[in-house]
Amino acid sequence: MMYLYNFIYAFISTIGFAIIFNVPKASLVKSGFGGALGWTVFVLINNHFDTVIVSTFIASLIIAFIGEIFAILDRQPITVYIIPGIVPLVPGFGLYYTMLYILEENYPLAAQYGSESILIAVSISGALTIVLSLNSYRKQRQKKKI
């Protein structure tokens, strides 16, 4: 039940971000779906194994993969689906606490939150890199065949 709620929250939230980035109307629901599924997986893995970084990585893999499928089906640029989808995963939370602890002059905790945020950002980009380069490899192969 909790996962269902999370799915709905993330769905609306992702669509909201998509509108801020001016995603075309026809792609709004699809980008929302990708983001919502990604977030639900994030919560699921994080609850069971308690690792933020691994769950972010897997969630981003899923978002990128779904985005890639929608992009191929609709012949739209993939950014339209990925960008709103990953926003919930972006370490705004970690960024905020890093800054808070720097203000409190609690540097050990600041360093802990800071390095966690950087690692989250790295794992998002790592996941995107894997899926996107697989796709560009596939495109290269297709071109060679023709």
Add this chain to the structure above:
Amino acid sequence: MFNGNKKKILILALYAGEIILKNGGETYRVEDTIIRLCKSRGLSYVESFVTPTGIFVSVDNKSEDENEMISFIKRIKSRKIDLSKVAKVNDFSRRFVESDMSTDEAMKLLKIIDITPPYPSYIKAGFGGLASAFFSLMLGANALEFFSAFITSIFVTYTLKALIDVDFPPFLTHISGGAVAVIMAIIFSSFHPSINMDLIIIGAIMVMVPGVAITNAVRDSIAGDLISGLARAGEALIVATSIAFGVGFVLKIWTFISGGTLI
């Protein structure tokens, strides 16, 4: 075979590339579009080099004439995010390549794409509010925090929009956005003890977080555009720093005034 006016085609391709780059498209997409548009009309040599701050294109066709080679440089000063324009130009270039549309007609189509207004600002603010409010719910906010995040984020979105419209420096725009978020959060948290300002602030700053810059930095680096990749990563870092700066500055002042602690 080359037919038509080389200069016109170059200007057309450059314009298409400029729209993509200005609205948050990836570098390789810009280069690709320019090359495809030029080649589709018979120009045999097209080379383009694109960074987030400028476009360089040279075209030539096989001929003996010494004055034939044309180069064009376009400086891009400001960037915003409008993914629907990227999608539209992408669609346009596919249609242009597949048909034999005249360059004048194509230019008209591009101009229409360029001046298409984004979603009206009240819709953007409303959905920005929803996005932040539901994001704070995802992190475990209660109902009161949900509504506070909603209203805070509407204010933040309007502030950002108003500042971007008057061409305020980007760094200061994000600092002001962060500051507005904290001020609103402080006001709300003083209404009721169950309202914790952390989740409101985090929800509101998510609207400004540089997700597009991060994604594009990765995409550009994969495509081998290392300069653009680094430039965009730098952009993301600057935006993140300026948000943190705005939030931190106001929070610190607040602790001096209230005498309390942050955590």
